[in-house]
Amino acid sequence: MAACNALYAQAGGVTAVINATAAAVIRAWRSRGTAVGALYAARGGLPGVLREDLIDTAFESEATLAALGHTPGGIFGSARFRLGEPDQDRATWERIAAVLRAHDIGILLYNGGNGSAVTALQLSELGKVCGHHLTSVHIPKTIDNDMEGTDASPGFGSAAKYLAVSMREAAADVASMASTSTQVFILEAMGRHTGWMVAAMGLAADDSPHTPLLLLFAERAFDAEDFLARVSSTVTRHGYCLVGVSEGLRTTEGEFLSALEAPGPGADTQLGGVAPQLAAMVRSRLGLKCHWATADYLQRSARHIASAVDLAQAEAVGAAAVAFAIAGDNGVMPGIVRESDSPYRWRIEAVALREVAGREKRLPEAFISPDGHHISAAAREYLLPLIQGEAPQPFGNGLPVHAAPVLVPVPRRLPAWNPSGNR
Amino acid sequence: MAACNALYAQAGGVTAVINATAAAVIRAWRSRGTAVGALYAARGGLPGVLREDLIDTAFESEATLAALGHTPGGIFGSARFRLGEPDQDRATWERIAAVLRAHDIGILLYNGGNGSAVTALQLSELGKVCGHHLTSVHIPKTIDNDMEGTDASPGFGSAAKYLAVSMREAAADVASMASTSTQVFILEAMGRHTGWMVAAMGLAADDSPHTPLLLLFAERAFDAEDFLARVSSTVTRHGYCLVGVSEGLRTTEGEFLSALEAPGPGADTQLGGVAPQLAAMVRSRLGLKCHWATADYLQRSARHIASAVDLAQAEAVGAAAVAFAIAGDNGVMPGIVRESDSPYRWRIEAVALREVAGREKRLPEAFISPDGHHISAAAREYLLPLIQGEAPQPFGNGLPVHAAPVLVPVPRRLPAWNPSGNR
Numbered sequence: 080m081a082a083c084n085a086l087y088a089q090a091g092g093v094t095a096v097i098n099a100t101a102a103a104v105i106r107a108w109r110s111r112g113t114a115v116g117a118l119y120a121a122r123g124g125l126p127g128v129l130r131e132d133l134i135d136t137a138f139e140s141e142a143t144l145a146a147l148g149h150t151p152g153g154i155f156g157s158a159r160f161r162l163g164e165p166d167q168d169r170a171t172w173e174r175i176a177a178v179l180r181a182h183d184i185g186i187l188l189y190n191g192g193n194g195s196a197v198t199a200l201q202l203s204e205l206g207k208v209c210g211h212h213l214t215s216v217h218i219p220k221t222i223d224n225d226m227e228g229t230d231a232s233p234g235f236g237s238a239a240k241y242l243a244v245s246m247r248e249a250a251a252d253v254a255s256m257a258s259t260s261t262q263v264f265i266l267e268a269m270g271r272h273t274g275w276m277v278a279a280m281g282l283a284a285d286d287s288p289h290t291p292l293l294l295l296f297a298e299r300a301f302d303a304e305d306f307l308a309r310v311s312s313t314v315t316r317h318g319y320c321l322v323g324v325s326e327g328l329r330t331t332e333g334e335f336l337s338a339l340e341a342p343g344p345g346a347d348t349q350l351g352g353v354a355p356q357l358a359a360m361v362r363s364r365l366g367l368k369c370h371w372a373t374a375d376y377l378q379r380s381a382r383h384i385a386s387a388v389d390l391a392q393a394e395a396v397g398a399a400a401v402a403f404a405i406a407g408d409n410g411v412m413p414g415i416v417r418e419s420d421s422p423y424r425w426r427i428e429a430v431a432l433r434e435v436a437g438r439e440k441r442l443p444e445a446f447i448s449p450d451g452h453h454i455s456a457a458a459r460e461y462l463l464p465l466i467q468g469e470a471p472q473p474f475g476n477g478l479p480v481h482a483a484p485v486l487v488p489v490p491r492r493l494p495a496w497n498p499s500g501n502r
Numbered sequence: 503m504a505a506c507n508a509l510y511a512q513a514g515g516v517t518a519v520i521n522a523t524a525a526a527v528i529r530a531w532r533s534r535g536t537a538v539g540a541l542y543a544a545r546g547g548l549p550g551v552l553r554e555d556l557i558d559t560a561f562e563s564e565a566t567l568a569a570l571g572h573t574p575g576g577i578f579g580s581a582r583f584r585l586g587e588p589d590q591d592r593a594t595w596e597r598i599a600a601v602l603r604a605h606d607i608g609i610l611l612y613n614g615g616n617g618s619a620v621t622a623l624q625l626s627e628l629g630k631v632c633g634h635h636l637t638s639v640h641i642p643k644t645i646d647n648d649m650e651g652t653d654a655s656p657g658f659g660s661a662a663k664y665l666a667v668s669m670r671e672a673a674a675d676v677a678s679m680a681s682t683s684t685q686v687f688i689l690e691a692m693g694r695h696t697g698w699m700v701a702a703m704g705l706a707a708d709d710s711p712h713t714p715l716l717l718l719f720a721e722r723a724f725d726a727e728d729f730l731a732r733v734s735s736t737v738t739r740h741g742y743c744l745v746g747v748s749e750g751l752r753t754t755e756g757e758f759l760s761a762l763e764a765p766g767p768g769a770d771t772q773l774g775g776v777a778p779q780l781a782a783m784v785r786s787r788l789g790l791k792c793h794w795a796t797a798d799y800l801q802r803s804a805r806h807i808a809s810a811v812d813l814a815q816a817e818a819v820g821a822a823a824v825a826f827a828i829a830g831d832n833g834v835m836p837g838i839v840r841e842s843d844s845p846y847r848w849r850i851e852a853v854a855l856r857e858v859a860g861r862e863k864r865l866p867e868a869f870i871s872p873d874g875h876h877i878s879a880a881a882r883e884y885l886l887p888l889i890q891g892e893a894p895q896p897f898g899n900g901l902p903v904h905a906a907p908v909l910v911p912v913p914r915r916l917p918a919w920n921p922s923g924n925r
Binding site: 150154156245247248250253255256264370371377463481 | 512515516518546547549573574575576577578579580581582583663666667668670671672673674675676677678679681682683684687689705706775778793794795796797798799800802803804805806807809886889890891892894897899900901902904
């Protein structure tokens with residue numbers, strides 16, 4: 080095990096703070112000095128490993144690491160990647176093993192969401208399958224907050240803060256003009272299957288209990304008549320109505336309202352666009368003036384309004400992953416354990432991937448109010464700590480300053496990979 | 503003229519900093535002490551005057567004024583309001599005069615955009631028309647930046663900063679995943695007729711000349727084939743393509759791509775939704791994965807990412823308007839005069855409303871690059887100063903703290919207005 084090299088890779092949808100995790104990983108690794116080998120990063124996630132496209136993080140300056148703390152996106156490149164079982168996807172397994180072996184890589188630090196945790200768990204068996212031992216540690220990350228084994232998924236708190244702040248600001252706008260202009264405003268959040276992001280919008284009404292905000296959760300089948308009746312009565316009572324909706328809203332038949340196209344083989348249906356549909360409904364059926372916004376990637380890249388708690392957790396899981404990996408903990412993930420709500424206290428613990436990988440943490444039923452359109456007090460208790468604190472960042476010429484890494488490639492040692500129709 | 507009362511009213515679409523103007527007006531008025539009368543605010547804009555629905559600003563605390571500096575929306579309520587000519591809309595003119603007379607109001611401070619400037623100019627004739635002399639001063643405000651007579655319209659700089667920051671952050675996101683995921687990202691900006699907001703998105707590529715960003719200006723007829731060819735070649739060259747588009751994009755036949763419904767009599771067509779149309783085109787014609795966002799009201803209410811320069815100008819026009827009004831300057835507007843680009847120096851001057859009201863400041867042709875899809879160096883020189891500086895604001899419990907004004911009504915002195923079918 081001694082002095083082997085390590086590989087860090089980003090996976091799946093990026094977040095406003097995944098690069099803060101990357102910086103924490105690099106710093107923690109460097110702090111071990113000569114006791115450890117090199118730390119490489121895969122360019123573009125695991126597909127970069129297959130291409131033997133590795134970056135030597137040793138060339139990144141301290142200034143770059145500091146800047147990664149306030150740079151959205153995934154600085155080394157991220158990818159959605161699914162690894163088949165060894166008997167079905169043998170060539171890919173062998174290629175991964177060959178690349179890792181060629182570069183003496185004994186540690187994988189895989190920074191992703193639910194799907195990636197499955198891959199990290201698979202790769203914890205690389206020694207058994209391909210004879211190249213790998214200590215595989217998953218590092219949690221996803222704005223969807225749907226990972227088990229951690230109080231929150233780093234990235235979620237910042238997206239949640241973005242959505243709650245945006246809804247609160249839009250509320251001030253709409254309230255001021257509703258008497259002669261827009262009466263209904265709809266904000267659409269990402270989150271395919273679970274309503275964590277929509278729940279976060281509920282925080283916009285936190286200290287204004289009379290904010291007329293309706294939430295449409297992915298967890299509740301959409302009932303058009305009920306929705307229109309609620310909007311109508313809310314406008315009658317308050318003069319306006321705000322709506323937070325999940326892109327994953329489904330009809331009672333289970334169809335996505337916003338499915339854009341038939342998914343390709345193995346691909347997820349691309350969602351987005353339920354807000355304009357609802358707006359058209361509000362206009363045509365209720366005759367109310369309605370505006371809508373779809374934040375899409377803005378909600379996962381808005382580092383400028385990141386949550387300080389989320390940022391701290393993103394860094395903590397990165398540092399902990401390095402410690403676990405160096406200790407030889409194979410097939411684990413640093414999970415955030417909540418010790419108390421208020422003040423919010425948390426610690427990091429190693430969680431076995433076999434206990435959590437691929438399991439989807441659903442929004443608890445108890446987090447949705449009995450009427451199905453608001454969040455409960457329990458939801459507030461859970462969510463509020465995650466959006467606490469701002470995380471100011473440097474601006475230059477009026478715009479956020481982002482990292483400019485040098486991304487020095489590791490010289491290739493293998494022939495190019497030509498999977499014959501394999502992938 | 504001595505010691506008459508004044509009325510402040512908000513008009514048209516609100517901005518992230520119009521309440522900063524309101525606070526500056528109130529402070530400037532208060533600073534005159536007993537030399538002036540009361541300062542009232544119309545609830546919900548000029549329709550509030552017709553309803554005799556006035557607020558006495560004397561009851562708002564210093565803490566509230568400070569909080570108005572970081573509260574989006576229009577705190578007293580805003581309205582789109584068109585006043586007919588006296589011979590067509592006599593009853594409305596007389597009602598306005600009656601309400602102003604009843605409350606000894608001799609000064610109107612009308613805070614709005616292009617359309618509102620026309621109303622302010624009309625009301626500068628109230629003395630002649632109705633025998634109640636009014637010093638009518640318009641205070642510029644609009645995210646659209648389409649007002650003549652001022653270097654920028656307060657509110658624009660903050661919206662511009664929001665859009666440029668959002669595009670830059672989204673660029674980092676898209677760049678990191680384009681090799682296996684989304685290759686095209688489209689962000690839609692408001693701005694009905696002029697491309698100021700789209701031009702602002704061009705700043706996202708300011709210090710990254712290779713950022714693959716295409717802009718679709720309201721000033722250029724949309725050519726689908728040309729657009730698709732540009733997107734395709736940009737993706738081929740850079741791996742991904744960012745697109746900034748105006749909601750006011752039109753076909754070569756002059757039709758809005760995004761017109762949602764036939765306008766009612768006297769109403770503008772409601773726009774919004776060109777981004778999903780373009781995205782569908784990119785998907786179906788180019789087979790590229792495409793995401794899109796429509797920021798809508800978020801771009802005009804995002805006080806949390808306001809421009810410090812914009813905020814300073816919003817305050818300066820408010821204070822200057824009070825000075826002009828007290829000096830008896832009727833039918834004027836404080837205009838911002840640019841003295842230099844770098845460093846950005848500006849001063850306030852009185853501009854005659856008859857010279858500027860109702861005129862639309864178009865994006866200069868020279869601000870669009872020869873290829874029609876980028877901004878020119880001249881545009882950067884103009885735009886960059888307007889997004890300079892951040893304007894931090896207090897947060898409480900993770901969310902922006904907004905003003906909670908008491909909005910104490912002025913006792914009514916007139917019978918209710920019952921315009922018999924007049925409006």
